[in-house]
Amino acid sequence: MATFYDQVREMGLKQATIAKTDEVVERMTSGLNTNDIRSALRGDAPRRPNPRLRPHADGFWFHIRPSFYHNEVTRIYPTFRLGWLSTFMLVWETITGIFLMIFYTPRPGTAYSDIWNILTNVPLGELMRDLHRLGAEIMVLVVALHMLRTFITGSYKYPRQFTWLTGMLLLVLTLVLSFSGYLLPWDQLAYWAVTVAVSAVEASPPADIVGKNLNLIVRGAPTFGPGGLLRWYLLHVLVLPLLAGVFFFVHYYKVVLHGHSLPPGREKIGEDTAKRVPKTDRTYFIPDLFTSELMWTALATLLLIVGALWFYSAPLESQANPLDTPLHVVAPWYLAWSQGWLKLADKVLIAFIFIPALAVAFFVMPYIEVGKSRRYADRRVGLSVSMLFIAFMLVSNWMGSPEYRVESSPDQEVFQELLPQEGHSIMLSVPYEALELGTFGPGEEVPGNPELTVALEEFEAAMNRHSCNVNGDRWKDECKPILDDEGNVERYANTFAAEAMPDAEAQLVIEQVQHNMKQLTLQARAEDPESGDALVDTNKIAFRHIDSRYEVE
Amino acid sequence: MQVKVVIGTIAFMLVMIILGVAALFEPAELAEKTDALLGRQIEKGAALFSASCVECHGVEGKAQKCVDFAGEEKGCVGLPLNHAPLLCGEPSERLLQVGWESSKAHFINQTIAAGRTGTLMPVWSESFGGPLGDHEVEQLTNFVLNWGEDPALCGEDVVVEIVEWPESWEDLPEGDAANGPDLYQSNGCNACHGDPAGDPALAVVGPWLGNIGNDAGDRVPGQSAEQYIYESILNPDAFIAAECPNGPCAEPSVMRKDYGNVLSEQDMADLIAYYLTLQSE
Numbered sequence: 127m128a129t130f131y132d133q134v135r136e137m138g139l140k141q142a143t144i145a146k147t148d149e150v151v152e153r154m155t156s157g158l159n160t161n162d163i164r165s166a167l168r169g170d171a172p173r174r175p176n177p178r179l180r181p182h183a184d185g186f187w188f189h190i191r192p193s194f195y196h197n198e199v200t201r202i203y204p205t206f207r208l209g210w211l212s213t214f215m216l217v218w219e220t221i222t223g224i225f226l227m228i229f230y231t232p233r234p235g236t237a238y239s240d241i242w243n244i245l246t247n248v249p250l251g252e253l254m255r256d257l258h259r260l261g262a263e264i265m266v267l268v269v270a271l272h273m274l275r276t277f278i279t280g281s282y283k284y285p286r287q288f289t290w291l292t293g294m295l296l297l298v299l300t301l302v303l304s305f306s307g308y309l310l311p312w313d314q315l316a317y318w319a320v321t322v323a324v325s326a327v328e329a330s331p332p333a334d335i336v337g338k339n340l341n342l343i344v345r346g347a348p349t350f351g352p353g354g355l356l357r358w359y360l361l362h363v364l365v366l367p368l369l370a371g372v373f374f375f376v377h378y379y380k381v382v383l384h385g386h387s388l389p390p391g392r393e394k395i396g397e398d399t400a401k402r403v404p405k406t407d408r409t410y411f412i413p414d415l416f417t418s419e420l421m422w423t424a425l426a427t428l429l430l431i432v433g434a435l436w437f438y439s440a441p442l443e444s445q446a447n448p449l450d451t452p453l454h455v456v457a458p459w460y461l462a463w464s465q466g467w468l469k470l471a472d473k474v475l476i477a478f479i480f481i482p483a484l485a486v487a488f489f490v491m492p493y494i495e496v497g498k499s500r501r502y503a504d505r506r507v508g509l510s511v512s513m514l515f516i517a518f519m520l521v522s523n524w525m526g527s528p529e530y531r532v533e534s535s536p537d538q539e540v541f542q543e544l545l546p547q548e549g550h551s552i553m554l555s556v557p558y559e560a561l562e563l564g565t566f567g568p569g570e571e572v573p574g575n576p577e578l579t580v581a582l583e584e585f586e587a588a589m590n591r592h593s594c595n596v597n598g599d600r601w602k603d604e605c606k607p608i609l610d611d612e613g614n615v616e617r618y619a620n621t622f623a624a625e626a627m628p629d630a631e632a633q634l635v636i637e638q639v640q641h642n643m644k645q646l647t648l649q650a651r652a653e654d655p656e657s658g659d660a661l662v663d664t665n666k667i668a669f670r671h672i673d674s675r676y677e678v679e
Numbered sequence: 680m681q682v683k684v685v686i687g688t689i690a691f692m693l694v695m696i697i698l699g700v701a702a703l704f705e706p707a708e709l710a711e712k713t714d715a716l717l718g719r720q721i722e723k724g725a726a727l728f729s730a731s732c733v734e735c736h737g738v739e740g741k742a743q744k745c746v747d748f749a750g751e752e753k754g755c756v757g758l759p760l761n762h763a764p765l766l767c768g769e770p771s772e773r774l775l776q777v778g779w780e781s782s783k784a785h786f787i788n789q790t791i792a793a794g795r796t797g798t799l800m801p802v803w804s805e806s807f808g809g810p811l812g813d814h815e816v817e818q819l820t821n822f823v824l825n826w827g828e829d830p831a832l833c834g835e836d837v838v839v840e841i842v843e844w845p846e847s848w849e850d851l852p853e854g855d856a857a858n859g860p861d862l863y864q865s866n867g868c869n870a871c872h873g874d875p876a877g878d879p880a881l882a883v884v885g886p887w888l889g890n891i892g893n894d895a896g897d898r899v900p901g902q903s904a905e906q907y908i909y910e911s912i913l914n915p916d917a918f919i920a921a922e923c924p925n926g927p928c929a930e931p932s933v934m935r936k937d938y939g940n941v942l943s944e945q946d947m948a949d950l951i952a953y954y955l956t957l958q959s960e
Contacts, residue, residue, distance in 0.1 A: 167684065235813065246713040249705045250698070421687035428690045431697055444723070445814050639725060640822075641829035643718075669725040671718030675711065 156185030158412075166413035178412040190375075192382055194408040195415060196400065199386040204279045207422060208272035209381070212296075214426055215265035216374065219303075220367065222258040230310070232359035234352055237312040238445040245442070253431070259440035260433055262304045266460045269300045277512055280500030281387040285398060287492035289380040292373050294489050299370045301460065306362040308458060312355065314548055317446035318455045320358075321350060323464070326477035349448060390500040439679060443548040453542055454528050466525030536592035536627045537650040541666040543588045544581075545648055552584045553634070553646055554668060554676040561644050561670060566634045568596055585634060585648075591622040593630035593652065615656070627652035627662055642672040717821060724822025727815055735799065735870075736760050740826060742867030754864020756799050758871065758884070764933060766827030776929050783827075788820040798883045841939045848909035851948040859953020862946055871934070875957045879924075885934060886920045892958035908951050913939050 133142040152159040157180025158166070165172070172178050181188040199205060229248055230240045244251035273293060276282055282290035309320045327344050330337040346353025385400030393399050409415060443452075457465045467476045495508065502509065524530055533539060545553050560577035569586030572578045589596045594605035605626060610616040620626045627650065635647040645667060652662035670676070729738070735757030737744045742762075745755040759765070764772035771783055779786045792804035792813070803809040804816050811819075827833050863869060873882030875889040882888075895904035899918055902910075910917050915932035922928065942950070 169681070239814070242716055246709055246716050249709065250702060252712070253701060417683050417687070421683040421690070424687045424690035424694065428694050428697075431694055435697065435701060445812070447812075640721075640825050641831065643721060643725060643825065645725070667726070667729070669722035671721050673711075673714040674718035674722060675715040 156181045156183075156188075167417075169413075178410060181412065188411070190378065190382065191411055192385070193412075194403065194410045195386060196388060196403045197407045197409050198388050198392055199400075200409045200415060200418075204275070204281075204389045205386065206271070206275055208268055208275055210419065210422065211268045211426065212265065212272050212300075213374065213378075214423065215261055215268055216370065218261050218426075218430070219258060219265060222254050222261060223363065223367075225254045226258055227363060232310065232355050234312055234355055234446070237310060237355060241311045241313075241442060253434055256434035256438055256440045257430055258307075260438045261430060262307060263458075263460070264430070266300055266304050269297050270460075273297055274512075274516075278502075278509065279387065280390055280505060282492040283498075283500055284492075284496070286380070286384050286387065289377060289384065290492045291489055292377040292380065294485075295373050296370060296377060298485070299366055299373065303362065303366045303370060305458065305461060306358050306366060309350070309355065309358045310362065311442060312446045314443040314446055314450070314452055315441055316443075317350060317448070318452055319457055322455050323457055323461065326468075326473045329474050330478055331474055350446075387500070390502060393500075395501065395504070396498040441549065452547055453534060453538065454531055456528050456531075457526060459523065459527070462524075462526030463519050463522035464526065466522035466527075466530070469525055469530075533624055535662070536623055536625050537652070537662045537664050539623070540588045540592050540632070540650060541648055541664075544585055545646065545666050545668045550679060551668070551676065552581055553648070554670055554674075555679070556581045557677050558644070558670060558672045561636050561646070563636050563638055563644070566636070568632050568634075582634065585632070589630060589632050589650075591620075592625075593627035593632075594618055594620060595628075596630050596632060598629075598631075615654075628655050629653045630662070639669065644670050646670060720818045720821045721825045723815070724818035724820070724825075727811070727819050728822055731803075732757075732819070737867075740823070742870045743865065752865075754861075754869060755867045756869055759867060759935070760823050761826040761832070762935070763832055764935075766824065767833035772933070776933055784820055784824060787823050788816055791819050792816045795883070841937055844913055844939055848905045848947075848951065851909075851944055851951070854945075854948030854950075854952030856949065856952040856956045858946075858949040859956070862942075862950050863953065866938070866941060866946075882924050884924070886923055886928065888954065889957055890959040892955045895954065904955060905951050908954050909947065912942070912947065912950065 128136070130142065130146055133145060136142070137145065148159045148161075151163070155163070157177050159177075162173070162177045166178060179193050182191060182193040183189070226244065229244050229251065231237065241255070244255055248254075276290065276293065305320075305323070309316045324341075324344050328337050328341040330340050341348070344354070344357075345351075346355075346357050384398075385403075387398070387400055456462065464476070464481065467480065470476075471480070497505065497508070499505065534542065543552070545551050556577045560575055562572060562575060562578060566572065566578070566582055568582060568589045570579075570582050572582065586596065590602075595601045602620060605618060605620040605628070607615040607628075608617050608619050617624075618626045618628045629652055631649075631651040633649050635645075635649065637645045637647070639645045646669070647665050647667050649665040650662055651660065653659065654661050728736075728740070732740075734745055734747050734753070735755060736742055736759070737755050737757075738746060740759065740761035742755040742757055742759040745753050745757075747753050765787075766783070769783055770779065773779075774783060774786055777786075790800070791811075792802070792809070793807050794800045794802035794809070801809065803811045803819075805812055863875070868888075871882065871884035872886065872888045873879065875887070875891075879887040879889060891908070892904070895907045896902075898907050898920070907918070915934035915936060916930075919928050919930050919932055
């Protein structure tokens with residue numbers, strides 16, 4: 127073959143460079159030269175033999191992708207792009223995760239400060255962390271919806287049972303991946319959510335042999351510490367991604383092998399024509415689906431970045447403190463159902479019988495449910511059961527949420543609403559300058575200070591929810607004493623709370639403690655209306671530094 | 680086809696523009712977040728301080744207004760922390776006195792972490808068997824250092840005006856030695872001079888005063904015991920005692936110079952009367 131030098135002598139520099147470029151492009155794309163790419167982008171018909179099929183035959187990246195799809199499966203329905211989106215999220219999480227790995231060491235002494243270092247010292251570090259965390263939550267949602275879609279369109283049926291099984295495995299892996307990352311920031315949220323969630327492990331019967339040892343394996347010690355953190359880190363960055371990668375390829379191989387199932391009404395019952403696509407019904411991967419995927423990649427990236435920059439902020443609480451349990455510990459929303467179930471039955475029953483049985487049922491479902499028809503009208507029972515199951519999961523999730531919780535004492539609930547130990551606080555979000563020094567009652571209007579006034583309105587609202595009257599105000603009709611068996615007043619209750627403060631007095635005191643820091647004290651007092659004894663006499667203190675920026679969270 | 684290319688291109692360009700704009704604002708954003716992190720550490724330090732430190736160092740860190748766990752006021756046995764000689768300048772006066780060669784922050788951090796041998800200051804860091812994590816010691820350190828950021832404490836134009844007192848003690852009202860112990864505690868004398876009725880080893884900075892009733896008259900030739908005590912409280916540099924617990928006393932004295940602003944005439948008289956009763960030999 128002629129060398130580049132020979133070509134220059136023969137054709138001149140310009141022509142030789144064009145020819146060489148063309149050759150390089152053709153090699154890189156395994157068969158498409160610049161003209162082929164142009165014509166594909168223009169939407170022209172391909173030349174013969176079709177060069178657009180060659181990347182699928184000769185190239186590495188495209189060899190696993192089918193060279194054409196049935197027209198019917200390239201529209202939004204029936205796939206809703208959910209499988210593609212799941213894959214996109216997996217890649218997305220890998221990229222953002224590797225970025226975060228660079229700045230993170232899995233040790234209790236440094237993990238938490240590493241996260242703060244990412245937030246305060248790494249350019250765009252907070253964005254990366256938000257993208258990773260937001261991506262993780264979206265990935266759970268997308269994978270779950272993908273499974274739901276597959277069920278509803280009946281795509282799990284013969285011959286795709288094994289694809290469903292690997293998909294179930296990927297769903298479980300997604301949940302565990304997402305949850306294993308939860309512990310890594312080593313803050314209170316992480317520590318306690320994971321501690322509560324794995325506490326079921328300890329109860330695994332027989333508890334003194336299996337439970338004890340399982341607990342040691344999962345936590346690395348009787349309680350979480352350096353060993354446990356390292357284990358969960360390795361699970362999160364090594365074991366689970368490897369497993370997810372392997373099963374992703376098994377899953378996708380099966381998808382390609384059997385072809386995308388057509389919409390349920392398109393075929394005769396019991397027939398599967400996905401692999402026999404008539405020439406007239408083909409949409410070629412290059413250029414149509416490839417450009418489509420590039421477009422969706424750009425759009426999804428845009429949406430995630432906009433979401434992470436302006437609408438989502440990954441939470442970070444105080445450093446984990448094994449001696450200090452926060453008031454309301456909750457599991458992440460995608461596992462809240464399990465926390466809901468724990469309120470229904472014994473945790474051994476839930477964690478070791480019900481959940482595994484349910485998982486097995488899902489895994490083997492396509493081998494048991496062998497009805498031939500994929501049409502909606504023929505699957506009324508199955509679809510109804512699935513809708514009931516979704517309703518059940520939503521109710522379970524609500525039962526596991528902070529909305530449905532064991533109430534603490536009324537004064538602590540008020541403090542929790544206004545000045546919680548962790549997370550967004552109504553009082554601390556008032557700008558530093560607006561925190562005038564002085565003593566303020568709930569609902570008090572502070573002239574010329576709308577921010578503090580709004581916070582005090584919230585204070586009044588919270589007091590109203592948890593007391594019968596506030597600062598001598600009218601006793602509310604719905605508030606009534608609850609009597610015990612002997613007819614004595616046990617507690618007071620109103621419409622909102624099972625326990626309410628009678629004759630409550632409350633105030634907010636704002637003091638200067640250092641030249642650039644103020645102290646906020648919420649005080650609550652309640653007296654027994656009959657005896658005049660103090661039932662409640664507590665306060666809650668928080669500090670607010672001029673720079674701490676709670677107002678922008 | 681072309682629509683897809685256009686949408687994809689626009690979306691990609693928007694991503695690049697948004698990232699570019701975000702990157703443009705990032706240095707300022709990072710600086711603000713760094714300040715916010717420090718602010719939150721100081722807040723956490725304040726909570727720790729009011730839980731664990733006010734009993735000896737006082738609610739304002741001035742070795743005054745010390746309160747115990749039940750909220751009762753009591754005598755202060757700790758040194759003042761909200762205190763110019765400790766916090767102003769790098770190195771501050773205190774660092775020079777003790778010959779500390781590292782930073783002020785490190786000095787405070789290490790003192791909290793490891794405690795101070797021979798005093799009531801306990802060990803706080805987990806590393807040495809105390810109750811707090813190293814990050815909490817750091818939060819406390821930042822809280823203490825934050826007093827030094829106050830221009831009213833360390834600003835260049837801060838001049839503490841000392842009220843003029845008469846030269847001689849003789850115009851003071853009649854002193855009552857019975858009030859002495861309370862004044863000795865509430866003014867933080869014990870923080871440096873220890874307990875006059877107790878172990879001399881607890882005096883860690885200034886001389887132990889358990890025998891001052893005998894010694895005062897002999898320190899300066901021609902000066903009465905009352906006049907010596909009076910002058911030493913108002914102007915610690917007038918005469919420097921020879922022996923302090925850790926070797927010769929520092930010159931100039933490290934004792935606070937503003938007791939003239941803190942004490943009333945009656946307090947002064949009571950303290951003098953009390954000191955004269957302190958005779959151990």
